[in-house]
Amino acid sequence: MAQNERTLVIIPTYNEKENIRSVIELVLAQAPSLDVLVVDDNSPDGTAGIVTEIARANPRVQLMSRAGKLGLGTAYIAGFKWGLSRGYACLVEMDADFSHDPREIPNMQKAIEHADLVLGSRYIDGVRVVNWPLSRLFLSKGASYYVRIITGLPVHDPTGGFKCFRRSVLEALDLDAVRSNGYAFQIEMTYETWMKGFRVREIPITFTDRYAGQSKMSGHIIREALWMVWALAIKHGFRRRPRVSRKADG
Ligand SMILES: Nc1nc2c(ncn2[C@@H]2O[C@H](COP(=O)(O)OP(=O)(O)OP(=O)(O)O)[C@@H](O)[C@H]2O)c(=O)[nH]1
Numbered sequence: 143m144a145q146n147e148r149t150l151v152i153i154p155t156y157n158e159k160e161n162i163r164s165v166i167e168l169v170l171a172q173a174p175s176l177d178v179l180v181v182d183d184n185s186p187d188g189t190a191g192i193v194t195e196i197a198r199a200n201p202r203v204q205l206m207s208r209a210g211k212l213g214l215g216t217a218y219i220a221g222f223k224w225g226l227s228r229g230y231a232c233l234v235e236m237d238a239d240f241s242h243d244p245r246e247i248p249n250m251q252k253a254i255e256h257a258d259l260v261l262g263s264r265y266i267d268g269v270r271v272v273n274w275p276l277s278r279l280f281l282s283k284g285a286s287y288y289v290r291i292i293t294g295l296p297v298h299d300p301t302g303g304f305k306c307f308r309r310s311v312l313e314a315l316d317l318d319a320v321r322s323n324g325y326a327f328q329i330e331m332t333y334e335t336w337m338k339g340f341r342v343r344e345i346p347i348t349f350t351d352r353y354a355g356q357s358k359m360s361g362h363i364i365r366e367a368l369w370m371v372w373a374l375a376i377k378h379g380f381r382r383r384p385r386v387s388r389k390a391d392g
């Protein structure tokens with residue numbers, strides 16, 4: 143298959159040794175058009191060693207090793223640039239901890255045929271989160287109302303991290319200007335995409351809490367999201383819809 147029809151699934155990792163092998167295997171099994179890039183921040187648990195071993199045996203798997211824990215947002219930006227420079231048509235963001243089910247990827251590939259950014263959404267057609275404490279659900283749902291009220295962004299799940307970008311979107315965004323790293327990163331990317339007039343589409347996914355490994359959720363991530371939403375709204379002069387709408391190429 144020509145490189146320009148391929149999809150890169152970018153998986154950032156920090157201490158995911160229990161999950162990484164099986165998540166990679168399940169991703170690759172979904173479609174022959176998928177490749178995997180793991181962006182590991184020198185995980186102390188040796189995640190990178192496992193990926194190196196898999197990559198040695200399979201050219202569809204690549205590892206980007208960074209020197210230390212630099213955060214989720216910069217891991218994705220590095221992964222996007224890596225994938226763009228190698229000609230991938232679509233780039234998928236996905237967690238390593240099985241919160242995101244790799245079996246949804248073919249649905250995303252189908253949906254992106256008629257969209258520029260596809261969001262895996264927990265909150266359309268009901269609420270689909272498994273094993274989350276109620277406090278986490280309230281936080282997440284609260285965040286989506288907060289984002290919509292302040293920015294007008296018409297999506298149900300703006301903090302979700304399971305998404306698929308067309309390369310034209312990532313080429314149009316100023317990736318070096320993206321500053322946020324946690325939940326705010328997901329909001330910022332989707333908001334800027336929408337503001338540029340791209341077609342953003344949500345598809346239903348079921349989100350399952352991690353069953354292995356440590357959570358990295360923190361108060362810092364929440365505070366970053368709270369102020370970043372205001373920063374985005376101010377940057378765009380509190381405009382509540384895109385100036386232009388554009389058609390995707392292809
Ligand atoms: N490269 C890199 N990956 C990270 C970093 N922080 C988190 N990750 C990975 O990003 C994905 C999402 O992080 P999670 O810790 O699952 O965040 P979450 O889903 O909000 O919270 P929990 O599932 O409760 O832990 C996982 O694959 C993590 O291993 C980081 O600083 N660098």
Ligand SMILES: [Mg+2]
Nearest residue numbers: 237239241352
């Ligand atoms: Mg998680």
